[in-house]
Amino acid sequence: MDQLISQISILFPEFSRWFSAGFIVFARMLGFIRFAPIFNRKEIAGLVKLAFAFIMTIVLTPFLKPEMPPGNISPLLLIILNFAVGAIIGYIAQLLILAIEAGGDMINTQMGLSSAMVMDPTTNSQTSILSRIITLLGIIIFIEMGGFYWLINALVRSFEIFPVYAVSIPLERIINLDYLVTTTSNVLYVGLQIASPVLLATLGQDIILGVISKTAPQVNVFQLSFLFKPVFGAAIMIWILPMLVNVISEFFLSFSKIY
Numbered sequence: 001m002d003q004l005i006s007q008i009s010i011l012f013p014e015f016s017r018w019f020s021a022g023f024i025v026f027a028r029m030l031g032f033i034r035f036a037p038i039f040n041r042k043e044i045a046g047l048v049k050l051a052f053a054f055i056m057t058i059v060l061t062p063f064l065k066p067e068m069p070p071g072n073i074s075p076l077l078l079i080i081l082n083f084a085v086g087a088i089i090g091y092i093a094q095l096l097i098l099a100i101e102a103g104g105d106m107i108n109t110q111m112g113l114s115s116a117m118v119m120d121p122t123t124n125s126q127t128s129i130l131s132r133i134i135t136l137l138g139i140i141i142f143i144e145m146g147g148f149y150w151l152i153n154a155l156v157r158s159f160e161i162f163p164v165y166a167v168s169i170p171l172e173r174i175i176n177l178d179y180l181v182t183t184t185s186n187v188l189y190v191g192l193q194i195a196s197p198v199l200l201a202t203l204g205q206d207i208i209l210g211v212i213s214k215t216a217p218q219v220n221v222f223q224l225s226f227l228f229k230p231v232f233g234a235a236i237m238i239w240i241l242p243m244l245v246n247v248i249s250e251f252f253l254s255f256s257k258i259y
Contacts, residue, residue, distance in 0.1 A: 020075075021066030022057050024164045027079040029053040031086030032155050037097045038139060038148060040090070060156065066164050073167055085162050089154050096255055099187045100138035100248060103194030104131030110195065110202045111233035130237075134194070134244075141248050190251050197240045198233050205232055 033039040033049050108128035192199075205228060237244075 021064065021164050022061045023075070024078050024082050025061050025064070025159075026053060026057045028082040028086035028155070028158070029056055031083035032090045032151075033086075035087050035090030035094055036151055037090075037094050037142065038151070040094070041139075060159070064159055064164060070165055073165065077167065078165060081167065082162075082164070085158055086155070089158055090151075093151055093154070095184060095187060096252060097135060097138055097142070099190040099251065100194065101127075101131050101135045102187050102191030104128065104134035106191055106195035107131075107134070107198045107233065107237070110199050111230050137245075138248050141245060142252055145249060145252055147252065186251075186255075190247075193247060194244060197243075198236050201236045202229055202233060205229065 030053055033053055039049065039052075105128055108130040111130070209228075
């Protein structure tokens with residue numbers, strides 16, 4: 001195999017340059033796919049992810065016009081650094097989806113459905129039903145709004161900020177700290193914004209049941225809350241669904257530039 005590669009390098013001088021850079025680009029693609037929304041879904045087969053990373057590597061490498069790899073830098077170090085850069089970009093984008101998931105968790109808890117948990121194959125952890133539904137809704141809206149192209153655009157631009165053979169990660173250029181703080185803080189803020197109609201409605205219901213328990217102690221309010229909360233919460237969810245879509249769309253648009 002080594003002789004074959006050396007012979008190809010002699011016949012095609014550009015091959016050695018592109019082949020070396022291709023490994024580095026492929027490492028960044030793997031880190032990006034591992035953490036970025038849409039790509040990190042375990043519903044997508046691993047072979048499909050590897051094939052996509054390989055195709056993107058073939059497409060991107062010639063446009064980068066890479067030079068010969070420096071001889072004084074370890075290839076393993078370059079692979080690790082590029083994987084880390086791809087993972088950083090993917091994780092920042094994943095924060096947008098985590099904000100939507102947080103809102104679903106709040107609604108699920110307030111409706112008294114915390115015991116109805118399902119296994120999420122994406123995270124290998126237990127998650128609530130409403131959280132999974134709202135997260136999938138958010139992913140669909142993200143794709144429909146062009147989120148796939150935002151992610152690819154951010155990945156391509158990362159090669160301008162952090163070249164293939166760079167050894168020092170310019171965090172101040174890759175990650176805007178103000179932007180990162182705003183994005184992480186919005187996980188709670190947007191979650192409350194999504195869940196606020198259900199939270200307020202169920203809070204009003206709790207107040208009414210509390211008044212009933214004081215005026216008519218013979219009424220078992222505790223059992224009534226288990227009956228009314230899921231039904232009332234589901235009715236509120238159906239009513240606010242169009243507004244919920246608008247809130248999620250505006251949130252994605254406000255953070256469309258993830259680089």
